[in-house]
Ligand SMILES: Nc1ncnc2c1ncn2[C@@H]1O[C@H](COP(=O)(O)OP(=O)(O)O)[C@@H](O)[C@H]1O
């Protein structure tokens with residue numbers, strides 16, 4: 440193993456950087472590699488939209504790094520990023536078209552056809568779950584490739600390599616080079632739809648069938664393996680998907696379930712065994728520590744809270760106050776939050792709805808409470824689906840931007856029917872990437888044990904009528920007009 444570069448200072452002061460290139464923003468934390476102590480941080484926003492030129496992510500990374508004081512004294516770096524995003528590169532490593540993101544639902548029909556080609560809809564779902572641990576939906580990279588094959592033959596002709604946001608940023612940090620130098624990790628590879636967490640191998644045949652020809656794919660690195668180094672000599676960790684990074688960031692262990700309310704809503708568990716759910720509800724992902732990360736993802740989470748606050752002309756604190764002033768169940772109001780279509784359940788063309796309006800329930804407080812309850816009910820359905828896959832849920836953590844909301848913290852246990860643990864507000868995804876960087880730097884068998892500040896536990900009486908009401912109306916939504 441290469442000796443740790445210490446720049447002539449005490450080895451215990453080695454710094455590592457963790458990057459979270461998520462949907463809405465790029466966040467950087469710089470931490471002490473040994474203790475995990477936060478030294479400095481930075482953030483920069485990303486453009487809106489479901490397709491984004493990766494150069495915008497690079498520009499945001501540069502701004503976030505500058506805000507975080509740069510990398511000159513940093514020994515190792517790792518990048519976590521939004522999963523699934525499809526970046527097509529040509530032979531020279533040039534980006535062929537803007538990346539298609541996880542929340543771009545245009546490939547829904549194309550991927551349904553792809554799945555059905557494996558023996559019909561039901562047999563196809565079983566075949567894909569067996570092959571790659573997941574039934575691909577519009578979010579998956581393979582769905583985007585199939586959509587491109589149907590819609591953009593020129594793009595497909597130019598495409599020589601396909602990679603994900605964290606792969607591309609890591610490759611750029613390493614100074615780019617040829618497409619054969621691209622790397623990824625198990626967690627992000629498992630979101631492509633053409634890599635199997637159970638076998639640890641690509642299914643390049645499935646990719647070639649979707650796209651129409653074979654391409655260069657990033658080498659899949661082990662959790663603590665190095666992806667290379669920056670031109671300045673800092674070690675590059677393998678990087679990972681943002682959900683896997685969050686698990687590493689909060690030090691989750693088997694038996695833990697994490698509910699994240701970010702741009703996406705996710706419910707996922709650290710597990711010792713892979714899953715293969717033929718219904719397509721649970722994605723059978725890998726984690727960033729050598730295990731597995733069965734996951735349910737919804738398209739509508741923190742931004743539902745953003746938009747409801749805007750609708751009610753309040754800020755997030757105001758939304759919390761309003762929501763907590765209404766009773767559980769919001770006087771019969773149920774908010775189905777499918778504002779961007781939905782991934783779980785698979786309803787890409789759905790819109791949102793508010794049901795149960797009466798003269799009494801039509802109040803800002805009821806709308807605020809119903810919006811929060813609606814987001815949480817979708818995630819509670821996800822937790823149930825995980826448990827049907829045999830996942831243990833001994834502790835439930837709540838993280839992501841939405842977990843900063845007092846109302847979300849207090850209402851969550853009424854919906855999940857169990858206490859929820861909330862770590863101190865922070866950038867848990869970037870923290871996980873930083874911990875992975877420290878692991879790659881140390882070259883040890885296990886990641887460094889960083890101290891985690893105390894979690895806060897929220898408990899409340901379960902309100903089963905809220906989920907019952909939501910279940911009654913959840914399918915009653917209008918399709919999009921466009
Ligand atoms: N106090 C709060 N209450 C509710 N939502 C919040 C609060 N603070 C931030 N958010 C929302 O959380 C989201 C960002 O969460 P984050 O987990 O960082 O998302 P991502 O990783 O997808 O970029 C934004 O939509 C933001 O408006």
Ligand SMILES: O=C(CO)[C@@H](O)[C@H](O)COP(=O)(O)O
Nearest residue numbers: 461462521522541701702703
């Ligand atoms: O698609 C998924 C998981 O399968 C999303 O969780 C993305 O990884 C985006 O994450 P955020 O930007 O919401 O953190």
